Amino acid sequence: MSQQEQIIAISQKPESGRLWKWLTGKTATQLGGLLLILIVWEIIFRARIVSELLFPSPLDVLAQFWHSAGDLSMRVGVTLSFIVYAMAIALFLSFLLTFLSMKSQIVASIMEMILAMMHPLPSVALLPLLIIWFGLGPLSLLIVVLNSALWPIFLNAYTGFRTVHQTYIEVGKNIGLKGLKLFWHVILPSTLPYLITGFEIAWARSWRAAIAVELVFGAATTAGGIGWTIYMSYFDMEAPLMVAAIFTIALVGILAEKLGMETLENKTILKWGMIQKTETMGAQ
Numbered sequence: 001m002s003q004q005e006q007i008i009a010i011s012q013k014p015e016s017g018r019l020w021k022w023l024t025g026k027t028a029t030q031l032g033g034l035l036l037i038l039i040v041w042e043i044i045f046r047a048r049i050v051s052e053l054l055f056p057s058p059l060d061v062l063a064q065f066w067h068s069a070g071d072l073s074m075r076v077g078v079t080l081s082f083i084v085y086a087m088a089i090a091l092f093l094s095f096l097l098t099f100l101s102m103k104s105q106i107v108a109s110i111m112e113m114i115l116a117m118m119h120p121l122p123s124v125a126l127l128p129l130l131i132i133w134f135g136l137g138p139l140s141l142l143i144v145v146l147n148s149a150l151w152p153i154f155l156n157a158y159t160g161f162r163t164v165h166q167t168y169i170e171v172g173k174n175i176g177l178k179g180l181k182l183f184w185h186v187i188l189p190s191t192l193p194y195l196i197t198g199f200e201i202a203w204a205r206s207w208r209a210a211i212a213v214e215l216v217f218g219a220a221t222t223a224g225g226i227g228w229t230i231y232m233s234y235f236d237m238e239a240p241l242m243v244a245a246i247f248t249i250a251l252v253g254i255l256a257e258k259l260g261m262e263t264l265e266n267k268t269i270l271k272w273g274m275i276q277k278t279e280t281m282g283a284q
Helices: 003-023 026-046 058-067 069-103 105-118 123-134 138-162 166-174 180-217 226-235 239-267
Strands: none
Touching: 026 058, 058 069, 058 239, 069 105, 069 138, 069 180, 069 226, 069 239, 105 138, 123 138, 123 180, 138 180, 166 180, 180 226, 180 239, 226 239
């Protein structure tokens, strides 16, 4: 082999190495798994094992997704607006209850009892009672989603603030920090891992609760959310629209996890070295 050929061969090795690394990496494996699922799905559809009315082809679902993209986006926006509103209220109430619990042992004991009862309770179980009180409307949905978000955030906030090491506080005081500065520079950063974990759990529970309410009880909002789309497609026997809406829900969950929660972690607790990144099978 000539010197020129050796140089060309050496220069090509990194490219082939990177390609092989990508092909055997996590992303390529996941894409390959998704492709395999689609192939099996198409085979089952073409074999006519199940009626076309009940089991649409991937191409039909993709066409429906493309055709209904605008409406699906609007429905997702309706559901997300309730979740954002409920989580904002949950954050405020969580910090208020945490502050009161830290100041009073009586309040702390009462809140621990309420937390033990409400945290394991599925929020959807409250809906029949809420319908009796407030009717099937936005307020009932808001309370259900609020109940889903409040307790994970409060539990983690309360745990986080209670476990701040006293040494950190003393060091902060020794360098002249007190009041809001001490809270902002010492106490809050120390509790961030707990707060972000609580926020992630609250988001997942709120998203599921909102979808479940719309699925079981239909339009709980004026415009109807993404769960309402599945609810109506069931009655209209529109299987492609139903599957497209289900995939939309999954896609929103993936985007929220990858672009929202992971970005928040990377910009805060991972960047500051407060935790180490580990591979997980899934979210809460």
